[in-house]
Amino acid sequence: NGYFDHNATTPMHPAAREAWLRASERHWHNPSSLYRDAGMASQQLESARERLGTLIGAEAERIVFTSGATESNNALFATLPLDAHVIISAIEHPSVHEAARGRNVVELPVNTDGVVEPDTLRSHLSTHRPALVSVMAANNESGALQPWQELAALCREQGVLFHTDAAQWLGKLDSADLGICDYITGSAHKFGGGKGCGFLVLPQEDSRLGFIRGGPQEHGRRAGTENYPAVEAMVTALETFTPRLSEVAKTQSSLREAFIASLRARFDSLRVISESAPRLWNTVLMVMPEHDNLKWLTRLSRRGFSISTGSACSSGKEGSSVVVTALGADAAELRRVVRISSGWDSTAEDWQALAAAFFEVHEELNRGGRPQ
Ligand code: PMP
Numbered sequence: 609n610g611y612f613d614h615n616a617t618t619p620m621h622p623a624a625r626e627a628w629l630r631a632s633e634r635h636w637h638n639p640s641s642l643y644r645d646a647g648m649a650s651q652q653l654e655s656a657r658e659r660l661g662t663l664i665g666a667e668a669e670r671i672v673f674t675s676g677a678t679e680s681n682n683a684l685f686a687t688l689p690l691d692a693h694v695i696i697s698a699i700e701h702p703s704v705h706e707a708a709r710g711r712n713v714v715e716l717p718v719n720t721d722g723v724v725e726p727d728t729l730r731s732h733l734s735t736h737r738p739a740l741v742s743v744m745a746a747n748n749e750s751g752a753l754q755p756w757q758e759l760a761a762l763c764r765e766q767g768v769l770f771h772t773d774a775a776q777w778l779g780k781l782d783s784a785d786l787g788i789c790d791y792i793t794g795s796a797h798k799f800g801g802g803k804g805c806g807f808l809v810l811p812q813e814d815s816r817l818g819f820i821r822g823g824p825q826e827h828g829r830r831a832g833t834e835n836y837p838a839v840e841a842m843v844t845a846l847e848t849f850t851p852r853l854s855e856v857a858k859t860q861s862s863l864r865e866a867f868i869a870s871l872r873a874r875f876d877s878l879r880v881i882s883e884s885a886p887r888l889w890n891t892v893l894m895v896m897p898e899h900d901n902l903k904w905l906t907r908l909s910r911r912g913f914s915i916s917t918g919s920a921c922s923s924g925k926e927g928s929s930v931v932v933t934a935l936g937a938d939a940a941e942l943r944r945v946v947r948i949s950s951g952w953d954s955t956a957e958d959w960q961a962l963a964a965a966f967f968e969v970h971e972e973l974n975r976g977g978r979p980q
Contacts, residue, residue: 609958610913610965614890615748615776615949620841621800627844628802631837639834640825653836656843660807663846664778664794665787670809672817672829673839677775677795678703680808683819683830684740684771684791685711692739695732697724697754698934699747704773705930708742716743721885722752722931729759733766740769745777745786749918749931749947751891752882753781760789769811779849780888781857796842799849800952805838849952856952861889863959864950868892870963874970881931881945890950893918893931899973900943907969913962916947 611619620628631652637643639650654668661668674680685707688694693712696704699722714736716724724743733741741763745756756772763770771791777783779799786792792809796802810817815829822831849856871894872878881893896904901917908915918929929937929945937945948962 609951609954610911610962612948612950612954612958612962613914613916614951615751615798615888615947616916617797617803618800618951620802621845621848623848624801624841624845628837628841631840635836639836640823649836653834653839656836656839659847660843661787663783663843663850664792664809665784666792666809667787667812669827670787670812672808672810672826673834674806674808674830675804676797676806677701677773677793679819680793680795680806681773682707683808683817684793686819687816688739693736695729695736695738695741697743699724699749699931700742700744701748701773701775702930704742704744714738718931718934720935722747722750722882722935723885724754724759726755726758726762729762733762733768738768740771740791742771742773742791745772745774746780746888747882747931748776749891749929750882750885750893751776751888751949752885752931753777753887756789757785763790764788775806776888779846780853780890782853783846783850796838796845799845801842801845802838805835805842807842852952857889860950860952860954863954863956864889864892866956867948867959867963868894870960871966874967881935888949890952890954892948893929894946894948895932895937895941896944896946898944899970901946903973904946904966904969907972908962908965911965911968913965915962916949918942918945918947 635649635652637646637649639653657668657671681703694708695714696708698715698717716728719725743754743759746753760770769790772789773793775795775798778794790811795806817829820831825831825834875897877897879895932942932945
């Protein structure tokens with residue numbers, strides 16, 4: 609299996625697909641209708657909300673189901689007045705960065721490992737009183753884990769609301785404590801739960817959220833007929849992965865390290881971004897020593913391997929990387945950024961085949977770029 613772009617999206621887990629089918633066959637009714645079958649759909653939806661709450665350590669009443677992380681992030685920022693001060697990190701996903709636009713935004717810089725340091729936030733909070741601090745849990749490009757636990761505690765201490773976009777954390781690392789954050793964003797298709805479904809967690813007392821107006825669904829916080837089958841698939845995927853996470857993390861991170869070592873043996877000036885920071889077990893963001901990333905990508909693609917150049921959603925700009933830009937790289941380096949992200953079932957053979965394909969492509973490019 610040559611698919612190494614799991615941070616862009618993942619295939620639906622078979623258990624999630626079955627859950628979706630079952631829910632679609634049995635409980636396709638409109639949960640807001642008044643007859644028995646609709647009541648059952650509504651009950652199933654509420655029970656899925658409870659199950660999700662248990663997995664992420666948040667009360668079910670705090671969870672609003674959405675169409676995905678982009679909607680969740682936009683819905684949250686839409687609640688802020690236009691003159692609100694907000695602090696976001698310099699490496700947020702465009703759906704946070706762009707949704708925050710127009711507010712009074714301060715961007716927290718990252719250290720040389722691509723990580724937001726709690727002291728940086730502490731010193732900003734001594735001079736700013738923002739309406740919201742938003743720092744992602746794990747970065748989608750580098751995989752660098754951000755210290756959201758400390759940042760959330762710091763914000764709580766100062767009486768400031770804290771949001772984390774956990775789209776890349778959920779389904780990869782233990783999420784049982786995420787509920788300490790006031791706001792949490794999640795997206796099903798990043799963890800085998802299917803496309804078009806996600807959630808936003810709000811503080812218990814917060815009932816504002818008028819981003820999508822209409823009927824009284826989602827306790828009046830998001831209008832539109834609920835997509836119970838998609839919610840069921842999302843929650844089932846997370847339930848399926850959660851007990852296996854530490855085992856998968858161990859296997860995949862050692863396969864990834866072996867991959868990096870074999871590439872280094874060939875390319876000694878290979879630069880791995882955030883290499884000394886704790887990272888997601890599946891991600892490698894690297895700056896190739898030579899040749900543009902699109903050349904690597906297209907030649908690897910011809911050989912059946914899917915990788916990416918930085919992030920798939922960086923403002924539609926081909927090959928741009930928010931993280932490598934925040935780290936102050938020059939334009940030439942930016943053109944050599946590639947991202948590899950494995951899945952829970954990527955095998956040693958998949959990783960070895962990917963490394964071998966990199967070597968083959970390197971030879972081809974050095975011969976003058978003509979494919980054989
Ligand atoms: N936030 C992060 C950190 C992401 O990685 C992504 C997906 N690239 C999103 C938000 C957007 O997610 P969705 O596709 O569910 O809108």
